[in-house]
Amino acid sequence: xxxxxxxxxxxxxxxxxxxxxxxxxxxxxxxxxxxxxxxxxxxxxxxxxxxxxxxxxxxxxxxxxxxxxxxxxxxxxxxxxxxxxxxxxxxxxxxxxxxxxxxxxxxxxxxxxxxxxxxxxxxxxxxxxxxxxxxxxxxxxxxxxxxxxxxxxxxxxxxxxxxxxxxxxxxxxxxxxxxxxxxxxxxxxxxxxxxxxxxxxxxxxxxxxxxxxxxxxxxxxxxxxxxxxxxxxxxxxxxxxxxxxxxxxxxxxxxxxxxxxxxxxxxxxxxxxxxxxxxxxxxxxxxxxxxxxxxxxxxxxxxxxxxxxxxxxxxxxxxxxxxxxxxxxxxxxxxxxxxxxxxxxxxxxxxxxxxxxxxxxxxxxxxxxxxxxxxxxxxxxxxxxxxxxxxx
Ligand code: COA
Numbered sequence: 001x002x003x004x005x006x007x008x009x010x011x012x013x014x015x016x017x018x019x020x021x022x023x024x025x026x027x028x029x030x031x032x033x034x035x036x037x038x039x040x041x042x043x044x045x046x047x048x049x050x051x052x053x054x055x056x057x058x059x060x061x062x063x064x065x066x067x068x069x070x071x072x073x074x075x076x077x078x079x080x081x082x083x084x085x086x087x088x089x090x091x092x093x094x095x096x097x098x099x100x101x102x103x104x105x106x107x108x109x110x111x112x113x114x115x116x117x118x119x120x121x122x123x124x125x126x127x128x129x130x131x132x133x134x135x136x137x138x139x140x141x142x143x144x145x146x147x148x149x150x151x152x153x154x155x156x157x158x159x160x161x162x163x164x165x166x167x168x169x170x171x172x173x174x175x176x177x178x179x180x181x182x183x184x185x186x187x188x189x190x191x192x193x194x195x196x197x198x199x200x201x202x203x204x205x206x207x208x209x210x211x212x213x214x215x216x217x218x219x220x221x222x223x224x225x226x227x228x229x230x231x232x233x234x235x236x237x238x239x240x241x242x243x244x245x246x247x248x249x250x251x252x253x254x255x256x257x258x259x260x261x262x263x264x265x266x267x268x269x270x271x272x273x274x275x276x277x278x279x280x281x282x283x284x285x286x287x288x289x290x291x292x293x294x295x296x297x298x299x300x301x302x303x304x305x306x307x308x309x310x311x312x313x314x315x316x317x318x319x320x321x322x323x324x325x326x327x328x329x330x331x332x333x334x335x336x337x338x339x340x341x342x343x344x345x346x347x348x349x350x351x352x353x354x355x356x357x358x359x360x361x362x363x364x365x366x367x368x369x370x371x372x373x374x375x376x377x378x379x380x381x382x383x384x385x386x387x388x389x390x391x392x
Contacts, residue, residue: 005098006226006234007390008105009038009219010350015183015338017115018213023059024069027111027215030343030350031070034107034217039231042070044105045219047097048077051090051110052342055125056117066109083129084291085379086110087216087345088386092240094220104225110347111215112340122211129380131247144200144208146249146381147292151202153255154294158309162202166193167316168293169206169336172329174321176336178363183212183338207293212338216346218353235353238372238389241267245382258382261302265376268387269304279305280326285355285366287348289378290333299376300328303387322366330355330364345377349388356392368392 011033018026027050035042048070050063059065063077082089087110094106114122127142135141154160169188176182188206196205226234243263246252253259269276288303290296297311305326306314314320320328331337331351334344352373354360371392378385 002099003101004223005095005237006221006223007218007237007349007353008040008221008226008231008234009034010217010353011037012181012216012343012347012350013214014181015212015214015340018113019115023057023062023111023113024066026113026213027066027109028069030215030217031107031109034219038219040105040219040229042072045072045107046075046103047106048072048075049090049094049106049108050077050079051086051108051346052079052112053081053083053086054112054342056122057113058116062111072107082384083379084289084339084341085345085377085384085386086342087347088375088377088388089384091218091220091346091349091388092242092386095237095240098220098222105219105221107217107219108346109215109217110343110345112342113213114211114340115213119211131249134248134250144203144292147294148200148203149249150255150298150381151292151294154297155202157256158312160297160312163190163194164312164316165202165207165293166190168290168296169193171315171321172290172333172335175330175364176332178361179332179337180361182332182336183210184332184336203292203294209291209334209339212340214338214340214343214347216343216350218346218349233357235356236391238391239268239271241265241269241271241387243267243385247383249381256308257302258298258378258385260382260385261299261376261378261387264385264387265303268389272389274389276304279303282370283326283372283374284368284370285327285330285352286374286376287329287331287333287351288376290329290335291339291378293335295378296328296333303374303376322364327366330360330366345375345386348375348377349390352390356390
């Protein structure tokens with residue numbers, strides 16, 4: 001029989017441009033807080049998993065370096081990379097290792113120091129992660145360009161306007177402004193968003209997530225350990241659904257959806273016995289992968305929260321704020337909280353655990369009725385997708 005797996009400690013560091021700390025110190029910021037919140041001893045941790053893309057920073061063996069720095073030696077470690085979904089992939093491995101009975105407590109740390117490189121280098125390295133030979137080398141396509149293709153297809157089919165994309169940025173900056181750990185803590189207006197410079201038409205500066213440094217830590221434990229050690233209020237992982245899609249965009253069916261998200265969500269709903277017709281009534285709060293504003297609209301539709309082509313209208317009506325149909329990205333999302341790739345998926349779980357326990361700032365605290373939350377994390381343009389369901 002499968003064992004239940006709970007989350008007993010969480011934290012993320014301040015996200016942003018973090019030239020004030022080195023790689024290990026940045027990871028320690030979230031690790032220390034997560035350990036303190038879990039009330040466990042370092043010796044309880046029997047494995048360390050590190051999520052890090054790292055092609056822009058100096059540390060080639062992050063799991064080894066962190067093991068030494070954090071005093072986690074002699075237990076076993078590995079580094080996980082699944083592009084922007086690295087964090088969720090790392091959580092999935094830890095979850096399976098505990099579920100199988102092999103481990104009781106595992107620390108999962110996501111860390112990225114992207115600002116060790118300049119914007120052109122970061123944009124190139126992420127661009128190479130699309131489809132290197134056909135799309136990057138031959139056509140020079142980079143990520144703002146990829147998501148611009150999705151945005152233009154969506155706008156053409158459903159009539160959404162650039163203003164509608166900006167509504168996602170306005171909401172996420174609104175909540176980011178209320179999250180002291182967010183990369184950007186300032187609100188933006190429609191005018192500011194519309195007047196910001198084009199990066200890849202129709203996407204402007206405020207349609208893009210930033211290049212961020214940051215770390216996030218989640219401590220996972222088995223139900224047996226949780227019961228024995230008397231940890232109060234664990235948050236349970238109800239299910240994780242994963243899928244992947246082609247590297248080459250020309251092999252995708254259309255640009256109106258990320259198929260990997262639809263499949264990952266289906267698997268997660270099935271495993272957790274979630275009624276797909278009542279999603280906005282079931283989940284109290286969700287975090288989705290808004291690497292670009294169009295991505296949040298597609299995510300809400302791909303997860304089945306809203307009908308196809310309706311997402312932008314519902315977002316325009318402010319139904320994804322607190323008090324609306326379903327609150328989305330109350331952390332500020334990737335757009336305003338920031339997007340340090342390896343830390344992102346883990347920070348989504350940190351945020352949702354804190355939401356479910358009423359531990360976030362009052363102005364961005366969701367009303368928790370059913371005690372259920374969902375995290376959606378994409379790598380590439382749907383190359384990888386993970387959907388994780390949490391419950392109190
Ligand atoms: N949103 C809002 N403001 C941003 C921003 C963003 N995404 N990126 C930078 N800024 C702000 C900076 O804080 C800075 O403000 P200041 O002048 O008040 O200090 C200003 O804009 C210029 O910043 P800079 O770092 O010089 O911008 P840049 O031109 O080097 O980079 C982008 C801007 C959009 C090109 C870069 O953020 C980017 O490539 N984002 C996408 C990252 C990505 O693809 N991630 C993976 C997604 S799957």
